Amino acid sequence: MSATFTEPRPSGALLLLGEGSDLRSERGVECTGALPPASDPDLVERARVARAALGDRAFVLGHHYQRDEVIALADVTGDSFKLAREAAARPDAEYVIFCGVHFMAESADILTHDGQAVVLPDLQAGCSMADMADIAQVEEAWEVLADAGVADRTVPVTYMNSTAAIKAFTGRHGGTVCTSSNARVALQWAFDRTGGVDGDGKVLFMPDQHLGRNTAVLQLGMGLEDCVVYDPRRPAGGLTERELRDARMILWRGHCSVHGRFSAENVAQVRERVPGIHVLVHPECKHEVVAAADQVGSTEHIIRALDAAEPGSAWAIGTELNLVRRLAASHPELAVHYLDSTVCFCSTMNRIDLPHLVWAMEELAAGRVVNRITVDADDAHWARVALDQMLALPAPAPTTAG
Ligand code: SF4
Secondary structure: OOOEEOOOOOOOOOOOOOOOEEOOOOOOOEOOOOOOOOOOOOHHHHHHHHHHHHHHHEEEEEEOOOOHHHHOOOOEEEOHHHHHHHHHOOOOOOEEEEEOOHHHHHHHHHHOOOOOEEEOOOOOOOOOOHHHOOHHHHHHHHHHHHHOOOHHHEEEEEEOOOOHHHHHHHHHOOOEEEOOOOHHHHHHHHHHOOOOOOOOOEEEEEOOHHHHHHHHHHOOOOOHHHEEEEOOOOHHHHOOHHHHHHOOEEEEOOOOOOHHHOOHHHHHHHHHHOOOOEEEEOOOOOHHHHHHOOEEOOHHHHHHHHHOOOOOOEEEEEOOHHHHHHHHHHOOOOEEEEOOOOOOOOOOHHHOOHHHHHHHHHHHHOOOOOOEOOOOHHHHHHHHHHHHHHHHOOOOOOOOOO
16 A cells, blocks of 8 residues: 655654655655565566666666665666766666665756656655755755855855755855765865865855765864854754854764764774774764774775775775675675674665666666656756866865874
8 A cells, every 4th residue: 555645744754665655755756666576586587678678778877885686787886976977978878777865866867968867766765864954944054154244255065965956056156066085175176265275264064064074174184173063953053153253164964874873982892803903984974983993985985995905904894784795795805894783774775676676677668757856947957057066176086084
């Protein structure tokens, strides 16, 4: 049975896999629920047949945090930065099937032309971090900055993990999008627009406070005292005008529910358990975790670091578990440990599974476009301005800290 919520959902309610619609959520639209069962023994063969029927008309993108059975069907894998470039580089593909989460598919729609359809196999695959900033809150925050007399010295920098509406806000206000791969380059660019890192300009960084803080402090040499946290649930963000005037980094109060789980205690425990281990974490982790680690970097950086690691060395990785498991399997010459002591998948990434992917591919092969992600024309224009600014930034260098 499917459910439809046009009013806000009951607190905490999550729609059943593949069923119903939630018109008020960031994901927004419907999924029919007519999926093959996960226990179908023919599912892999059905996937192979549907993929072959689509041929070059489809291009399948797979984010690193996807399940193995989905990654097996991807034409290319990558983090959100790499996948944004890949989507933009395939103008001949009629369908871009995005095995990732909603904001990534929105970005792909913005970067592809009108004749291409971007398809998200399960529309409930959202991102809890992206949900932590909505456009009305961001518009209100900008008014708070204007009232404090600092908006004209502030450049918005928006992490890829945000809605298209917030990327559009960023484009309208002369800012840029960034990813975990290029956050340092993006922040440097933003500060250069307002007198440099040592000037008196500011960055409004949304929605991940940890990536913003870690990049400013560990890569641009700022102090923790240069950062303030804007809480959209409190009047004026919970900040005084004086605090806003003194700050260099105004960090949105948002975080990743996966990377936010890792703790400095996890780092201490793994060091005690495995002497000499290298601790490598994602910059969405809390500052105390990143500061205690040996290295910090995007998922692409983590992959490259393990590819280059000395055989026999031991690594504790602080990122999503699907990726860490695949890295452990593909590097039998290394001892790869997971940093947390409990399971830490991204639950929304995991909503893309083989039944949803098979269903989407079979529908497309039959000429029915399902789960198409579209961004309205005005938001698409301004979000594209911010995304093009990101794509024009110099290529990021590998990052190391701790
Ligand atoms: S891992 Fe975190 S930031 Fe990435 S999609 Fe999941 S909740 Fe969002």
